[in-house]
Amino acid sequence: MSAAITTNQQQDRKAASRRQAIAMMFGCTILGAAGQILIKLGANTLTHTTSPLAMLTNLPVFSGYVLYGLMTVLFVFAIRDEELSILYPVISLTYVWVAGLSAMVFHESLGWLRIAGVATIMAGVGVLGRDGKK
Amino acid sequence: MALVLAASFIGSFGAVFLKAGSGKLHLGLRYLFFNYRLAAGVALFLGSSYFFVLGVRHGELSVLYPMVSLGYVWTLIWSRLFFGEPVTRNKLAGLSLILLGILLVGLGAH
Numbered sequence: 001m002s003a004a005i006t007t008n009q010q011q012d013r014k015a016a017s018r019r020q021a022i023a024m025m026f027g028c029t030i031l032g033a034a035g036q037i038l039i040k041l042g043a044n045t046l047t048h049t050t051s052p053l054a055m056l057t058n059l060p061v062f063s064g065y066v067l068y069g070l071m072t073v074l075f076v077f078a079i080r081d082e083e084l085s086i087l088y089p090v091i092s093l094t095y096v097w098v099a100g101l102s103a104m105v106f107h108e109s110l111g112w113l114r115i116a117g118v119a120t121i122m123a124g125v126g127v128l129g130r131d132g133k134k
Numbered sequence: 135m136a137l138v139l140a141a142s143f144i145g146s147f148g149a150v151f152l153k154a155g156s157g158k159l160h161l162g163l164r165y166l167f168f169n170y171r172l173a174a175g176v177a178l179f180l181g182s183s184y185f186f187v188l189g190v191r192h193g194e195l196s197v198l199y200p201m202v203s204l205g206y207v208w209t210l211i212w213s214r215l216f217f218g219e220p221v222t223r224n225k226l227a228g229l230s231l232i233l234l235g236i237l238l239v240g241l242g243a244h
Contacts, residue, residue, distance in 0.1 A: 036199055043191045055187050065183065095200055102196035113242030114196055117235045121203045124231030128206060131224045 021082035024074050025090040031071035033097030037105055038064030088129025092122040135240070137189030138201045141182045146208035148178030150216055197243040203232050 042060030055061050079087060095118045102108045155171030190198050207229050213219040 036195065039187060040190050040195045043187050046187070047191050050188060052184055055184065061187060095203075098199045099196045102194065102199070106195060108194045108196045110196055111242045113238050114200075117238030117240075117242060118200055120235030120238060121200055121232050122235075124228045124233075124235060125203070125206065126228075127231060128225060128228030130228075131222055 018082055018086065021078045021087065022090055024078035025087045026093070028071045028075050028078065029091060029093040029097060031067045031074065032094045033101060035064040035067035035071065036094075036098050037101050038067065040102075040106065085129045085131070089122075089126040092125040095122055135189070135193065135198065135201060135243070137185050138198045139204055141185035141189060142202050142205040143182075143208055144178055144185060145182035145202075146205045146212060148175045148182060149205075149209055150212045151175030151178060153217065194243070197239055200239045201236060204236055206232055 038060045042055075042058040042062075042064065046054055046058060046061070075091075099110055099114065099118055103110050151171050152175035155169050155173075155175055186202075210221065210225055210229055214221050
């Protein structure tokens with residue numbers, strides 16, 4: 001009886017930690033996509049220079065990389081104790097956000113080839129992740 | 135587009151050095167600073183960001199961003215070459231899909 005309760009508690013804890021890891025990974029996709037949009041926003045104003053200093057002092061580019069740094073920290077916490085096979089498909093959501101935001105912010109037209117391509121890449125990332133145990 | 139693909143190539147080498155460095159990791163910031171493999175990994179990531187920004191200055195993000203996924207392909211090759219990790223059928227299937235997706239996105243560029 002008490003053994004059964006302990007097992008239930010362990011399962012509950014495992015499920016909770018899994019939900020937490022997936023939520024953190026979801027946060028990573030938002031941070032990553034936002035960072036990407038900021039970098040592109042800044043890069044659009046850097047068309048006449050190739051100077052690394054100009055990039056570093058460009059506020060949108062810099063902020064984009066700060067978001068990237070935050071994403072990396074969150075990523076490390078998310079993968080610490082959850083299987084990559086569960087987290088990989090989540091991270092590929094970034095492609096969806098970037099495509100959607102590119103259409104909204106930069107008025108890019110998403111043709112069916114781009115949508116099919118992104119969907120195929122996401123499927124590929126999902127399949128890759130099936131191999132990862134930890 | 136070539137610049138973004140180059141960035142994914144350099145960035146994947148960054149991951150190789152980080153992995154090589156993490157195996158030699160000792161506790162303490164002092165050791166972290168003097169771990170030249172980790173430093174090389176970080177430097178390669180910075181270099182790859184430089185090329186990425188150069189690459190996305192022109193062109194559309196909805197085409198260029200998916201190109202970064204080529205990094206998965208490089209990483210698999212380096213993992214096999216430098217760390218002897220097995221290339222499974224599953225990995226090959228995933229990589230084929232990623233390459234096909236990159237091709238489709240590339241064809242969708244104006």
